[in-house]
Amino acid sequence: xxxxxxxxxxxxxxxxxxxxxxxxxxxxxxxxxxxxxxxxxxxxxxxxxxxxxxxxxxxxxxxxxxxxxxxxxxxxxxxxxxxxxxxxxxxxxxxxxxxxxxxxxxxxxxxxxxxxxxxxxxxxxxxxxxxxxxxxxxxxxxxxxxxxxxxxxxxxxxxxxxxxxxxxxxxxxxxxxxxxxxxxxxxxxxxxxxxxxxxxxxxxxxxxxxxxxxxxxxxxxxxxxxxxxxxxxxxxxxxxxxxxxxxxxxxxxxxxxxxxxxxxxxxxxxxxxxxxxxxxxxxxxxxxxxxxxxxxxxxxxxxxxxxxxxxxxxxxxxxxxxxxxxxxxxxxxxxxxxxxxxxxxxxxxxxx
Amino acid sequence: xxxxxxxxxxxxxxxxxxxxxxxxxxxxxxxxxxxxxxxxxxxxxxxxxxxxxxxxxxxxxxxxxxxxxxxxxxxxxxxxxxxxxxxxxxxxxxxxxxxxxxxxxxxxxxxxxxxxxxxxxxxxxxxxxxxxxxxxxxxxxxxxxxxxxxxxxxxxxxxxxxxxxxxxxxxxxxxxxxxxxxxxxxxxxxxxxxxxxxxxxxxxxxxxxxxxxxxxxxxxxxxxxxxxxxxxxxxxxxxxxxxxxxxxxxxxxxxxxxxxxxxxxxxxxxxxxxxxxxxxxxxxxxxxxxxxxxxxxxxxxxxxxxxxxxxxxxxxxxxxxxxxxxxxxxxxxxxxxxxxxxxxxxx
Numbered sequence: 117x118x119x120x121x122x123x124x125x126x127x128x129x130x131x132x133x134x135x136x137x138x139x140x141x142x143x144x145x146x147x148x149x150x151x152x153x154x155x156x157x158x159x160x161x162x163x164x165x166x167x168x169x170x171x172x173x174x175x176x177x178x179x180x181x182x183x184x185x186x187x188x189x190x191x192x193x194x195x196x197x198x199x200x201x202x203x204x205x206x207x208x209x210x211x212x213x214x215x216x217x218x219x220x221x222x223x224x225x226x227x228x229x230x231x232x233x234x235x236x237x238x239x240x241x242x243x244x245x246x247x248x249x250x251x252x253x254x255x256x257x258x259x260x261x262x263x264x265x266x267x268x269x270x271x272x273x274x275x276x277x278x279x280x281x282x283x284x285x286x287x288x289x290x291x292x293x294x295x296x297x298x299x300x301x302x303x304x305x306x307x308x309x310x311x312x313x314x315x316x317x318x319x320x321x322x323x324x325x326x327x328x329x330x331x332x333x334x335x336x337x338x339x340x341x342x343x344x345x346x347x348x349x350x351x352x353x354x355x356x357x358x359x360x361x362x363x364x365x366x367x368x369x370x371x372x373x374x375x376x377x378x379x380x381x382x383x384x385x386x387x388x389x390x391x392x393x394x395x396x397x398x399x400x401x402x403x404x405x406x407x408x409x410x411x412x413x414x415x416x417x418x419x420x421x422x423x424x425x426x427x428x429x430x431x432x433x434x435x436x437x438x439x440x441x442x443x444x445x446x447x448x449x450x451x452x453x454x455x456x457x458x459x460x461x462x463x464x465x466x467x468x
Numbered sequence: 469x470x471x472x473x474x475x476x477x478x479x480x481x482x483x484x485x486x487x488x489x490x491x492x493x494x495x496x497x498x499x500x501x502x503x504x505x506x507x508x509x510x511x512x513x514x515x516x517x518x519x520x521x522x523x524x525x526x527x528x529x530x531x532x533x534x535x536x537x538x539x540x541x542x543x544x545x546x547x548x549x550x551x552x553x554x555x556x557x558x559x560x561x562x563x564x565x566x567x568x569x570x571x572x573x574x575x576x577x578x579x580x581x582x583x584x585x586x587x588x589x590x591x592x593x594x595x596x597x598x599x600x601x602x603x604x605x606x607x608x609x610x611x612x613x614x615x616x617x618x619x620x621x622x623x624x625x626x627x628x629x630x631x632x633x634x635x636x637x638x639x640x641x642x643x644x645x646x647x648x649x650x651x652x653x654x655x656x657x658x659x660x661x662x663x664x665x666x667x668x669x670x671x672x673x674x675x676x677x678x679x680x681x682x683x684x685x686x687x688x689x690x691x692x693x694x695x696x697x698x699x700x701x702x703x704x705x706x707x708x709x710x711x712x713x714x715x716x717x718x719x720x721x722x723x724x725x726x727x728x729x730x731x732x733x734x735x736x737x738x739x740x741x742x743x744x745x746x747x748x749x750x751x752x753x754x755x756x757x758x759x760x761x762x763x764x765x766x767x768x769x770x771x772x773x774x775x776x777x778x779x780x781x782x783x784x785x786x787x788x789x790x791x792x793x794x795x796x797x798x799x800x801x802x803x804x805x806x807x808x809x810x811x812x813x814x815x
Contacts, residue, residue, distance in 0.1 A: 360545075363586035369543055370581075371601045371652065372574035375566075381600075385591045461636040462590060
């Protein structure tokens with residue numbers, strides 16, 4: 117996706133050791149001007165061709181989708197003439213490049229097209245649906261990191277200890293369970309057996325915080341638990357490696373700093389960059405995960421909107437949803453790159 | 469266990485009237501268990517360090533020199549078993565609980581590591597790292613600790629200390645980073661400062677500057693310095709006393725001038741010969757010590773250097789004890805070298 121390789125820790129998720137882990141750092145903007153601003157500008161510029169490429173890809177993929185939207189719209193019993201009339205009304209008789217550029221320029225004007233099923237403007241539909249998905253994704257990240265960080269820190273205090281081993285067993289189990297299976301189990305336990313939470317449906321925030329949170333609790337958990345397991349495993353491993361082999365950890369110990377503080381102030385600070393990389397890379401996966409989870413819990417979010425659109429061959433809707441999902445993944449990685457710059461002094465200050 | 473381990477030398481007391489050692493190490497043993505094998509990394513190491521003096525511990529990689537000082541610092545992994553005694557100004561360090569050891573570390577005894585590019589935390593400013601060291605052992609306010617940090621940076625002669633205080637390690641040169649490390653180590657006026665290959669990663673000019681700094685600080689602050697190195701030349705130039713280790717044992721020990729004037733142990737001589745000499749004809753092959761140091765998991769019969777030693781005989785199957793053969797000069801060898809090694813090589 118985006119160029120996350122800008123950071124020395126970026127190559128870490130696959131377990132390989134990047135060269136110069138704490139060496140010279142990254143030489144950014146070795147000229148005049150603030151290195152941070154230059155970095156920001158360059159990254160932002162790079163996303164433009166990327167987003168354009170994605171929009172072409174999405175368009176081509178939908179062109180290749182089997183079935184005829186016009187026939188679908190006109191109905192099974194419609195005559196050829198009727199289908200042709202619908203095709204003209206939908207503008208599908210124009211050549212593909214013309215339709216692509218029409219769509220693209222519409223995008224710049226803020227016109228995202230209309231649903232061919234309901235005739236509703238796609239922009240209005242997204243305004244309705246996006247907040248639901250956004251809430252799920254944000255809460256899933258907050259919950260997963262809220263679990264992973266303290267658990268990994270505790271596990272790394274005594275590698276091989278009882279807590280550490282128990283944590284790893286649980287994490288492995290959770291990683292092995294797909295989130296839709298987890299969703300079913302959650303429904304079984306919390307909605308059916310304990311009757312604590314509503315099984316399906318979304319209550320908007322306007323109807324009260326508690327009902328809202330109760331309605332999203334299970335979908336958020338279904339998304340967050342596998343992520344938490346993944347983050348815990350990664351962070352715990354990285355922390356243990358830092359504690360065992362990083363020289364600055366030895367320095368901190370030789371100062372007489374308490375082990376808990378060495379872990380928190382020294383090892384975790386450095387491990388957090390690797391974690392950040394992983395979180396950034398996960399955003400795309402997580403947004404994809406909402407498509408399934410929203411379906412299971414009947415959450416009226418973007419994922420459900422896209423699926424409904426796909427079922428009814430609502431090209432304008434599907435096209436916009438896929439494009440937004442891709443754009444979110446790209447922008448999320450951009451934000452991660454910029455967060456490095458803010459958090460890591462080696463990038464923030466350049467080399468001199 | 470051979471007799472070597474039970475010998476406790478009291479080295480170099482001839483000139484040291486009233487110079488009570490600040491650190492007395494006796495029969496220090498470090499054993500690791502790895503994959504079911506017992507690895508004896510230090511086998512009965514003994515030495516004294518006196519205030520304001522510099523002791524150099526010399527040896528190849530794996531000779532046990534780093535393990536020995538890490539044992540003193542309590543920085544070995546939990547799998548390491550440490551036995552023997554290390555008396556730091558009346559306090560026994562061996563067997564000290566983690567909690568009590570933490571109070572000693574950085575306060576009474578501190579350490580500077582090999583690679584200053586890695587031993588500082590890349591995410592913390594220089595000042596924050598020194599302040600942390602100051603505040604770990606003293607309850608002082610942030611402002612006071614910062615003042616102390618600037619003072620320490622001046623002590624290690626880092627130019628523009630107020631500016632450096634706010635900078636990050638990657639913005640400093642290798643030599644400057646090592647000065648910062650020394651400042652961190654000196655934060656609580658330790659009695660003993662350990663420099664573990666502290667100049668190995670630096671270029672020669674910087675190396676000399678850092679060594680001069682250590683020598684100067686040793687005199688000014690009265691700190692005892694233990695310098696770990698594989699470089700005999702460095703020890704000859706800066707140390708007051710030299711201790712040569714091989715396969716986890718002390719094999720030769722004397723004051724610097726005595727040791728280099730009269731090298732006795734063939735291993736020490738071999739190390740000296742391995743130093744490239746300008747006087748030798750150009751493009752002549754460098755002298756190397758043949759063979760490899762012994763595998764620490766294997767039990768060694770007799771003198772550990774025997775397989776690589778040109779002077780070895782049948783006698784060497786029995787381990788030689790570390791004895792004070794000449795006044796203040798200890799070595800463990802049945803067939804000590806006599807005369808100037810250089811002369812013998814040139815002939």
